[in-house]
Amino acid sequence: MTVTSRQPGIPHPRLALPSTQAPEDLKAFQRWLNEAIPMVSQLGIQAMYQQDDGLEWQLALAPNLNDKGTGFGGALTAQATLLGWCWVTLWLRQQGLARDVVVAEASQRFLAPVTQDYRLRCQPSEVDGPQQLQKQLRERDKGRIQLTQQLYCGETLCLEASGNYAVLPQPPA
Template sequence: MTDETIRRETTKFLHEQIPITKAMGVEVESIAGGSLVLTAPLAANHNHLGTAFGGSLGAIATLAGYGLLWLQLGDRSAHIVIKSSSLRYLHPVRGGIRAVCKAPDGELLAEFKAAFAKKDKARIRLVVTIEEDDRVCVEFEGEYVAMR
């Protein structure tokens, strides 16, 4: 399966399973090197100041971690939920939203997958950044749980 096919299928999955993603205009920009990049237009996600709405920033950051785990597990029957999260808003986002979730350390990811395979449940902490013009505007950290 090509990266383009995976990108399109992941966007479709998010729109079907989490309807707010379609309203937000969320798209998968890239899946490369174990990382996932999601984008959304400012037009559908702005606040009264013309910058990105904090709730949209939190939602797309949460989705980036969710999407990365969905892809990494490759198990479409897995249920992935967010257990806890924290956000730091460093700078306003004045243009399109771009959320980057880099795959965790290979050993940590392997432990997560092994625990999921053995116990049908595993948890992992992921970091997502929302970036604009090579500047980190939002830092997100979330603990996710995958279960069958």
């Protein structure tokens, strides 16, 4: 896949919203993501799944190795942050909204080395997080949601991350 040349300060065109009758095409979303954020194509994302209230990636370790032959913390942190951004963006798209999302705060704890291909899962930190975000957007045209990301090698939890993501107000017409 050829990554288009991006220029600083110029937003990438948004992906068209899905039909209200059709589920999100995650393969098309991932292709758009690779173009919109050039580093994504280097992260080793093999597959993307939505299940229940979560979003999950299957990832290859090889492009994310550090000097010790295990997962590079900076790459793992970037993946966790980006997965949260994708969760919010896809949730907004399901609501029929094309809005800007930014990470406001993020933290992570490394619990075990990443020694093989792995999976990274993201979901709301609070069960009612999506409903609270929907209420904030309706009342204030902006909102925040706290998400939790967990990285597993097999059954071993290797990384826990948390992110607070902001949905920015709709720009004036």
